[in-house]
Amino acid sequence: MTAGPKRYALRPVRSPQEWAAYHAIRRQAIFAALLPGQAYDETDPDEVAPGNFPHVLLHDGEIVGVVRIDLIGPSRAGLRLVGIRSDLQRQGHGRVLLKLAEEAARLLGRPEIIINAHPTSLAFYLANGYRQGEWRNAGPLPASLIRVGKRLP
Numbered sequence: 001m002t003a004g005p006k007r008y009a010l011r012p013v014r015s016p017q018e019w020a021a022y023h024a025i026r027r028q029a030i031f032a033a034l035l036p037g038q039a040y041d042e043t044d045p046d047e048v049a050p051g052n053f054p055h056v057l058l059h060d061g062e063i064v065g066v067v068r069i070d071l072i073g074p075s076r077a078g079l080r081l082v083g084i085r086s087d088l089q090r091q092g093h094g095r096v097l098l099k100l101a102e103e104a105a106r107l108l109g110r111p112e113i114i115i116n117a118h119p120t121s122l123a124f125y126l127a128n129g130y131r132q133g134e135w136r137n138a139g140p141l142p143a144s145l146i147r148v149g150k151r152l153p
């Protein structure tokens with residue numbers, strides 16, 4: 001039996017079923033919960049732009065979370081719309097998702113991670129080694145969000 005992080009896999013979204021789960025988690029955990037005035041667009045061109053990589057987090061084969069890993073310039077990666085299924089939050093899945101996304105960014109040669117955090121998730125990022133500060137060249141920051149970043153060791 002596998003235990004701990006070995007029960008997890010973070011991988012690019014592939015099948016129609018995975019795309020459906022990816023969009024459902026973003027709709028429910030992020031847009032409905034945190035951005036009620038904002039419509040969610042499944043066909044946003046950013047989802048398929050070169051250098052942007054939608055991922056799902058699997059736990060024991062079940063999709064429990066999502067993140068899009070966007071390459072920014074030669075040394076940075078942005079983690080976009082990090083979300084854990086609403087009924088499964090605060091069970092450690094988000095911590096693992098960040099760790100695996102950081103590993104993926106490192107393998108892509110991007111040792112600096114940038115996140116535009118919703119204020120309600122700031123404590124989560126701070127608990128996982130992210131810090132506010134000057135994270136340059138990462139595009140405009142919507143007024144309601146807080147930019148955090150991390151240099152991978």
Ligand SMILES: CC(C)(COP(=O)(O)OP(=O)(O)OC[C@H]1O[C@@H](n2cnc3c(N)ncnc32)[C@H](O)[C@@H]1OP(=O)(O)O)[C@@H](O)C(=O)NCCC(=O)NCCS
Nearest residue numbers: 082083084089090091092093094095117118121123124127
């Ligand atoms: C934010 C989110 C991704 C965190 O994932 P999660 O699986 O719920 O978090 P974890 O259980 O891995 O939490 C790890 C640690 O982060 C901190 N943390 C997580 N959520 C927190 C919260 N709401 N308030 C304070 N600390 C929090 C805690 O230290 C926690 O450890 P603990 O539970 O042992 O105290 C998830 O709750 C989520 O999808 N929320 C809604 C969408 C969202 O806010 N996305 C981020 C937008 S930028």
